[in-house]
Amino acid sequence: MQQDALILELQNGNQRAFERIYHLYSESTYGIIYSIVRDESIAEEVLQDVFLKIWDKAPSYNSNKGRFFTWILNIARNAAIDKIRSKSFKNNQQNLTSDNFVDILEAKTNFSEAVDAIGLKKYVKALKPVCKKLIDYLFFKGYTQKETSEELDMPLGTVKTRNRICIDKLRAMVIK
Structure with a gap:
């Protein structure tokens, strides 16, 4: 299925189109999220939230404003940033292990x-x-x-x- 047709099907609420979109974009979206939150379980949680937002907001996507992948990455980036700015995330980060410091330095x-x-x-x-x-x-x-x-x-x-x-x-x- 061509990407434009796939996006249109997603906008019309087609679950198979959504599954295909997830398959095509979840790995790179996870990479962007992880590069911001630096925690696998939180990145997975944010990824799920991002794809729920994609499902909910699909009708608002407009190809005249940018590429579909860019639209997805903006949703992912914003969700990851929202997560690291949240009070619960900051509270969890107060007791970092030494492994996190190594990850931060490597990042x-x-x-x-x-x-x-x-x-x-x-x-x-x-x-x-x-x-x-x-x-x-x-x-x-x-x-x-x-x-x-x-x-x-x-x-x-x-x-x-x-x-x-x-x-x-x-x-x-x-x-x-």
């Missing part, structure tokens, strides 16, 4: 793997180092612009402006 070096997992590696490689850092913090680590500003010791206005410029450059490369 700082896995930016290229996260980028490659969604097929952006060749585009991100072409960006300047400051853009790579901003995209890593804002989109893969789930930092807010304020947190990124503090982490990179950069004024908030500069983070916002550079982020917009970097995303515009990335968008221009992908659309070519």
Whole structure:
């Protein structure tokens, strides 16, 4: 079944289309979620929530506003960020084991793997180092612009402006 027809079937409430969408996109969606929450069981929980949102919000998807995969990734990224900002997540993280610290340190070096997992590696490689850092913090680590500003010791206005410029450059490369 062609992707456009599959999406249309999903929007019409077809459960088989939903199962196919899950099969096609769950692995890469899980990868994005996991790169933000850094916990397998929480990532699986968020993944299930994401696919429930996809089912519920499928009629709102508009191909004129972007690709279907991008729409899914935005839902996943937002859900993962919401999860790590939740009070229950923060309370659970107060008693981290030493294994989590190793994972966190390793995560700082896995930016290229996260980028490659969604097929952006060749585009991100072409960006300047400051853009790579901003995209890593804002989109893969789930930092807010304020947190990124503090982490990179950069004024908030500069983070916002550079982020917009970097995303515009990335968008221009992908659309070519």
